[in-house]
Amino acid sequence: MQGGSTGIVYGGLKYQARCIADVKADANNTSFLAGTLSLKEENEVHLIRLSPSAAELVCEGLFYHPGEIWDLASCPFDSRLFSAVFASGETNGAVIWKIPELYGQSNSPPLEQLVSFDGHPCKIRSILWWPIGKHDKVISIDEQNLFLWSLDCSRKIAEVQSQESVGVLHHLSGGAWDPHDRNTVAAFCDSSLQCWDLRTMKKTNSIELVHVRDADYNPNKQHIVATAEDETGIHLWDLRMPNFPFSELPGHAHWTWAIRHNPQYDQLILSSGTDSTVNLWLTSSNNSDDSTSESQSDSPTQKMDPLLNSYTDYENSVYGIAWSSREPSMFASLSYDGRVVVESVKSYLPRK
Numbered sequence: 111m112q113g114g115s116t117g118i119v120y121g122g123l124k125y126q127a128r129c130i131a132d133v134k135a136d137a138n139n140t141s142f143l144a145g146t147l148s149l150k151e152e153n154e155v156h157l158i159r160l161s162p163s164a165a166e167l168v169c170e171g172l173f174y175h176p177g178e179i180w181d182l183a184s185c186p187f188d189s190r191l192f193s194a195v196f197a198s199g200e201t202n203g204a205v206i207w208k209i210p211e212l213y214g215q216s217n218s219p220p221l222e223q224l225v226s227f228d229g230h231p232c233k234i235r236s237i238l239w240w241p242i243g244k245h246d247k248v249i250s251i252d253e254q255n256l257f258l259w260s261l262d263c264s265r266k267i268a269e270v271q272s273q274e275s276v277g278v279l280h281h282l283s284g285g286a287w288d289p290h291d292r293n294t295v296a297a298f299c300d301s302s303l304q305c306w307d308l309r310t311m312k313k314t315n316s317i318e319l320v321h322v323r324d325a326d327y328n329p330n331k332q333h334i335v336a337t338a339e340d341e342t343g344i345h346l347w348d349l350r351m352p353n354f355p356f357s358e359l360p361g362h363a364h365w366t367w368a369i370r371h372n373p374q375y376d377q378l379i380l381s382s383g384t385d386s387t388v389n390l391w392l393t394s395s396n397n398s399d400d401s402t403s404e405s406q407s408d409s410p411t412q413k414m415d416p417l418l419n420s421y422t423d424y425e426n427s428v429y430g431i432a433w434s435s436r437e438p439s440m441f442a443s444l445s446y447d448g449r450v451v452v453e454s455v456k457s458y459l460p461r462k
Contacts, residue, residue: 123448129182145179
């Protein structure tokens with residue numbers, strides 16, 4: 111394991127920040143969106159791209175945003191669309207924005223509001239896009255409810271298709287949409303991870319845990335979910351056998367805040383935490399019912415340290431991490447002081 115960072119740094123964010131997202135629909139560039147979280151200043155969304163030489167990060171667009179940005183997600187089929195959950199004073203909401211065509215680093219035209227997700231009785235926590243390709247449904251999650259919306263961006267319309275309350279006993283903080291099944295979403299709260307069938311809006315499964323900060327499906331293997339938890343680090347679960355995790359990772363010295371599977375290499379997992387660190391993990395590719403799991407457990411590779419690298423060149427908590435879909439060997443991280451770092455993990459990729 112190594113420490114520190116040799117990554118490419120972008121210092122254009124002037125304010126505190128938590129949210130960074132890969133622009134999945136940009137097939138020509140390695141690009142990310144980052145949003146600020148300033149209580150007193152006018153907040154911003156930065157469109158950041160890696161230069162063709164991969165030597166620097168360039169601000170391709172700078173857009174003012176009304177309110178503190180608490181959740182940010184890029185549309186998977188249109189690189190100019192993104193969703194943002196915001197707070198402004200006592201107001202909380204979520205909007206899908208469109209980036210104007212004529213934009214640049216300075217004097218960018220304003221963002222165009224396409225859709226506002228109104229009607230939530232509680233504080234909105236997250237907006238979920240179907241992770242792969244074009245889909246006309248979007249999920250919004252507030253502290254006690256799931257909403258499934260039918261989306262028509264060309265007409266600037268979003269209509270509630272169905273909704274369900276998870277009850278006052280739970281306090282939802284986010285969710286993840288199953289990339290293998292567009293009818294399944296996992297919502298996490300302070301005591302469990304719950305799987306919901308969007309066709310019936312009924313809970314189909316749950317994992318009872320300590321406080322879950324984040325969860326992410328493995329995009330390359332069905333039924334596999336990683337959870338980041340306050341006290342117990344990182345767990346990997348096979349949702350068909352939810353009583354026990356099939357693998358555990360130690361996580362971070364303080365809270366493990368975010369967790370992301372690599373979009374291509376199913377054994378690589380990225381995590382970040384309030385210990386001002388980003389960790390790169392190599393996990394077992396075997397879930398608990400694989401026929402090779404028993405022999406694998408006795409192999410030398412299973413006894414190796416799963417922590418491939420710890421990136422420690424941060425002065426604040428790291429709340430945001432995102433793999434690049436275009437170049438899966440690269441990821442971006444965002445610390446609370448607005449520092450964006452892009453790193454390459456090519457030297458750690460599993461040998462074929």
